[in-house]
Amino acid sequence: INKIALLTSGGDAPGLNACIRAVVRASIFHNIKVVGIRRGYEGLIDGDFFEMDSATVSNIIQRGGTIQKSSRSPRFKTSDGRESAYQQLKKEGIDAVVLIGGDGSFAGSKAFTSTYNIPWIGIPKTIDNDLTGTDSAIGFDTATNTAMEAIDKIRDTAESHNRIFFVEVMGRDAGFIAYETGINVGAEAICIPETENDVQHLFTVLEKGWGRKKSSLIVVVGEGNEAGGAFKISNDVKEKFPQYDVTVCILGYIQRGGSPSCSDRVLASKLGVAAIHALLNGEKNIMVGEIKGDIVYTPLEIVTKRYLEIDLARIELINILST
């Protein structure tokens, strides 16, 4: 392997730059040239390439976003789009591709590698953390910390006015952010997309007059709940319990931005180096992840979306903490 191409694809997440830096530095360390691709699959199809060296990635480990830019690319979903991408890689003399992406990006990688023979290594990033093959994806820890800091501030105002606050966090139809944020802010209730009876449980809690015992109540709501988002659930509560002062806050895109946390910087650095080691070990068409502290290779073929497992221990933890 003499020359690799590196791209970031799909939704952005804090820690992408730390990972870019690690891939570039590990490549240079092992005498491999790195070509950066701008704008994800869009830039790959257009041949929007640039040379990367050690200086290109100086002073970026702490920055949110991605210096390479990202995109969603309808063209890469077509075989013509992927053929153009292949031609661009061939023209540039690329021996392997490293892609930092999420579930959709890996579906694209699978489609590409099933036709073309260029070794491909995926690195998992998604604030939603909804990928198999790694305990944590790059960006998840920072997003959860951002939600925690925001809700700590909301708690102050909720306390001052005896309010119920419904705070909606990201995660799409997976509840990882909602669950961990619910625990780390000491939420009185959590509505996670994976469980059906959270809203019913919330009603029971309010019927018992919990609101009278406490001066504020925080309910963390995952955005992908079947019962609806924070606005819908809060309206249901208002109808049933007009005595409570109810407020909604949607945290939204602040969860994607900002400087990556310590854990995300370390994870991004480890996985970036692991991707290059995987290539040097002759691996291809895999995703590198970290499970229980060990680097694990998962074939792209079987990388898939995952959901939060709702087991007895999790339910008990929530029940105990909200007593």
Ligand code: ATP
């Ligand atoms: P996140 O989940 O964090 O937003 P992601 O990487 O999953 O990030 P997506 O927008 O789902 O982001 O996917 C990124 C790109 O991957 C898409 O814009 C498209 O170009 C490509 N892609 C997704 N699914 C497929 C597919 N089935 N075949 C080919 N390409 C695909």
